[in-house]
Amino acid sequence: MFGRFFAKRVDSKRAQGVNCPVPMKTTALKRMILGGLFALGLTAALAANPALAGRWRLDTARSSTLDGWHSMDLVVALNGSQVGLTHHMQWRTTKFAATNSYDTARAVDLKNYFRVEQRHMAVYPAKGGITHATAAWLDGGRTLRLEVETPVEVSQGNVTMRIYSEYRLGELGDTLTLIELHSSRERPLVYVFNKVTGEEKK
Amino acid sequence: MKTMQSLIRLLALLSLGGAPLAHASAEISGPAKVGRSAWLLHFDSDWKNASGLPEKAMLIGLQGLANRTAPRLYITHADDFPWEITGPIAEFYQRKHGVQFTALKTADEALTQFAQYAKGYVVWDPAVMPTMNVAYTIAGLEDAVIVTPALIPLVAKHGLKPIDDLRGRYAGMTDVQIYAEAKGRYWARCSHDKLMLMGGHAGDMRIPGVADWGVRERMFFHDLSANPAQPDEVELEKQFFSEMNPGGFVFGWHSYAKDTEEQHTTLTSTFGLRMEGLQSLPNLSFNCQFSFTPGFRFANQHHVDRATKLVAEKKVYLAFVQSDGIGLGVWTKPGRGRLSLAWSAIPSWLEFSPAALEYFHESATAADYFIGGLSGPSYMYPNHIPAERFDGLMREAVRQMERLDERVFEILDNSAADGNVGNADLTKATVDRYYAAFPNVIGFINGYGPARTRDLRDTRPMISYDYYVDPKRPRDEVTADLNELIALNQKRPYFCMVHVRESNDVNSLVEVIKNLRGPVEVVPVDTFMKLAASNQTYMTRYQDPDDPKHFEGYTR
Numbered sequence: 001m002f003g004r005f006f007a008k009r010v011d012s013k014r015a016q017g018v019n020c021p022v023p024m025k026t027t028a029l030k031r032m033i034l035g036g037l038f039a040l041g042l043t044a045a046l047a048a049n050p051a052l053a054g055r056w057r058l059d060t061a062r063s064s065t066l067d068g069w070h071s072m073d074l075v076v077a078l079n080g081s082q083v084g085l086t087h088h089m090q091w092r093t094t095k096f097a098a099t100n101s102y103d104t105a106r107a108v109d110l111k112n113y114f115r116v117e118q119r120h121m122a123v124y125p126a127k128g129g130i131t132h133a134t135a136a137w138l139d140g141g142r143t144l145r146l147e148v149e150t151p152v153e154v155s156q157g158n159v160t161m162r163i164y165s166e167y168r169l170g171e172l173g174d175t176l177t178l179i180e181l182h183s184s185r186e187r188p189l190v191y192v193f194n195k196v197t198g199e200e201k202k
Numbered sequence: 203m204k205t206m207q208s209l210i211r212l213l214a215l216l217s218l219g220g221a222p223l224a225h226a227s228a229e230i231s232g233p234a235k236v237g238r239s240a241w242l243l244h245f246d247s248d249w250k251n252a253s254g255l256p257e258k259a260m261l262i263g264l265q266g267l268a269n270r271t272a273p274r275l276y277i278t279h280a281d282d283f284p285w286e287i288t289g290p291i292a293e294f295y296q297r298k299h300g301v302q303f304t305a306l307k308t309a310d311e312a313l314t315q316f317a318q319y320a321k322g323y324v325v326w327d328p329a330v331m332p333t334m335n336v337a338y339t340i341a342g343l344e345d346a347v348i349v350t351p352a353l354i355p356l357v358a359k360h361g362l363k364p365i366d367d368l369r370g371r372y373a374g375m376t377d378v379q380i381y382a383e384a385k386g387r388y389w390a391r392c393s394h395d396k397l398m399l400m401g402g403h404a405g406d407m408r409i410p411g412v413a414d415w416g417v418r419e420r421m422f423f424h425d426l427s428a429n430p431a432q433p434d435e436v437e438l439e440k441q442f443f444s445e446m447n448p449g450g451f452v453f454g455w456h457s458y459a460k461d462t463e464e465q466h467t468t469l470t471s472t473f474g475l476r477m478e479g480l481q482s483l484p485n486l487s488f489n490c491q492f493s494f495t496p497g498f499r500f501a502n503q504h505h506v507d508r509a510t511k512l513v514a515e516k517k518v519y520l521a522f523v524q525s526d527g528i529g530l531g532v533w534t535k536p537g538r539g540r541l542s543l544a545w546s547a548i549p550s551w552l553e554f555s556p557a558a559l560e561y562f563h564e565s566a567t568a569a570d571y572f573i574g575g576l577s578g579p580s581y582m583y584p585n586h587i588p589a590e591r592f593d594g595l596m597r598e599a600v601r602q603m604e605r606l607d608e609r610v611f612e613i614l615d616n617s618a619a620d621g622n623v624g625n626a627d628l629t630k631a632t633v634d635r636y637y638a639a640f641p642n643v644i645g646f647i648n649g650y651g652p653a654r655t656r657d658l659r660d661t662r663p664m665i666s667y668d669y670y671v672d673p674k675r676p677r678d679e680v681t682a683d684l685n686e687l688i689a690l691n692q693k694r695p696y697f698c699m700v701h702v703r704e705s706n707d708v709n710s711l712v713e714v715i716k717n718l719r720g721p722v723e724v725v726p727v728d729t730f731m732k733l734a735a736s737n738q739t740y741m742t743r744y745q746d747p748d749d750p751k752h753f754e755g756y757t758r
């Protein structure tokens with residue numbers, strides 16, 4: 001089922017207005033009408049659903065099993081085209097936080113990209129590696145799509161791992177499902193988060 | 203129910219040996235003779251401070267006294283006890299050493315038989331738990347049993363008189379104050395070759411299984427912390443360590459409530475001391491008095507000669523290692539023998555528990571292969587062993603490997619790791635020392651969780667684990683993890699060393715292997731090393747100073 005995501009990258013470029021051909025014969029009036037409609041559509045496509053913002057807590061019972069972490073909170077911060085994803089991880093008594101900052105208007109290069117690793121595998125962030133990432137809103141702003149190419153160190157040296165992720169907001173706005181696919185892994189990793197209320201943050 | 207069935211089976215088995223010989227027949231010294239009587243207690247699973255602990259603590263201490271001059275008392279444990287081998291080894295003693303066990307059913311019966319080896323009793327205070335450790339220290343020095351107030355009538359009934367009473371003496375004092383006071387009273391008379399770290403569980407239970415050994419050997423008992431957040435305790439423990447004889451042993455285990463295995467092993471290694479776990483390890487006072495059966499020699503099941511040269515094909519080679527304390531978990535579980543598995547036997551048992559090592563070798567299947575380690579003659583973190591102590595310790599490890607017929611050596615330094623994740627790498631200086639100290643090995647393994655120290659010098663590879671099988675991880679995810687490693691390491695041959703955590707189920711790993719992708723071949727560890735020596739597709743790497751460290755270590 002995930003092959004279709006890779007096959008339809010052109011749609012995301014279209015949504016961002018990048019090299020997007022208009023597949024019909026146009027007149028000046030049509031251009032104006034189409035331009036107006038396109039602008040409306042573009043605005044809708046670029047806008048994130050505000051319900052995505054906030055703190056989300058991993059529902060371990062409904063998620064792929066973490067490896068080398070016991071718990072995870074995800075904090076989504078939205079600011080225009082910028083999206084910040086902060087991971088609050090815990091392993092035993094060790095707490096760790098890391099933020100990846102994306103931009104739906106442009107590709108970004110990240111120096112310290114954080115990946116929810118399977119920590120019992122000898123796969124490490126490559127020293128000095130730069131991670132290339134693109135982000136886009138889909139489904140009327142309810143889904144954040146990330147496409148990442150990150151260098152990792154394995155026993156044979158450095159290689160690139162492609163990671164395709166979708167963060168899908170549930171219909172009621174109280175769940176967030178992350179589906180993560182690695183170029184190197186046959187099984188997707190599925191993480192289900194529940195919205196954290198003010199009380200639960202404590 | 204299962205426990206009861208095991209006990210019935212064991213006692214039925216033991217009863218086949220006939221009636222016990224006269225008690226005097228056990229009065230020998232030196233290696234045990236064939237045909238002797240001994241007594242056997244069976245413990246249930248109740249180690250709670252408020253219920254089962256006091257009586258068990260008394261009996262284990264009594265065992266240490268009873269076994270001072272001969273192996274008289276052996277304890278078997280419930281099926282859920284950490285060491286699952288107490289029953290099989292009792293059977294081994296009967297079968298191979300002619301030991302004829304008589305079952306003792308109660309503490310009263312045990313005291314009837316063995317109170318003669320105690321000169322009196324020491325009272326400890328269950329409300330001040332460190333007093334149990336102080337009482338054990340006194341027990342070793344004064345030949346006393348340790349009792350809570352509730353047990354006084356029982357030992358008095360057997361004619362034992364009070365030697366000391368710790369009630370009130372340590373009330374309101376911190377652990378460090380208690381042990382500092384006890385150090386002043388008793389340490390000078392205790393062994394300076396062996397120290398007892400009686401930690402482990404905290405809260406409402408304790409499992410002082412190795413206390414018999416500490417009492418027999420007159421060790422100082424404590425559970426001081428190696429956690430830098432408790433600097434007073436660390437400093438006091440450093441005092442003990444600095445006053446021990448070179449190459450000394452620390453038996454037992456760290457307190458789960460105070461610090462971590464990584465912290466404590468780092469501290470013992472910093473002083474060049476040998477860590478021997480666990481606090482629950484039973485029967486050393488009995489086991490130490492038996493040697494190997496006549497004519498027995500360790501004969502490991504090597505798959506390649508030392509001089510053999512193999513050429514790796516364009517395949518994915520996997521080897522599996524179980525390096526936690528042998529006897530903890532997998533050995534007695536169904537499935538052993540279905541997967542080629544290397545085992546890190548506990549080499550110091552050559553000295554303390556030879557029959558247990560002989561039992562493991564005797565019961566090995568064709569798929570079981572023994573390797574040396576861990577890191578030295580005992581459990582140590584080599585990045586922290588003082589340079590002036592390293593070669594002497596490793597000479598002992600080499601000697602152990604020769605006796606055990608082992609050719610692959612396993613190393614672990616988790617000092618900078620966070621449990622079984624994080625930095626488990628060796629510095630280049632440490633790697634250099636190992637290559638110099640072990641000229642005759644065919645290869646080294648490094649890590650516990652995954653690590654990335656790798657090397658190849660002459661024909662001796664050093665390979666770190668690429669994967670750690672967490673027993674709780676779903677098997678389809680384990681399969682996916684291994685397949686991902688195979689996909690990311692695209693060169694062939696790819697050498698993937700896998701560490702199997704002690705409580706894994708071998709049968710499930712066999713199923714995992716069936717679902718791996720690519721030209722996969724599982725090989726024994728010695729074969730793996732020879733193949734890895736033929737084509738270095740792995741990167742040479744040591745601990746990078748820039749790699750994150752969870753813990754930096756101590757100064758002496």
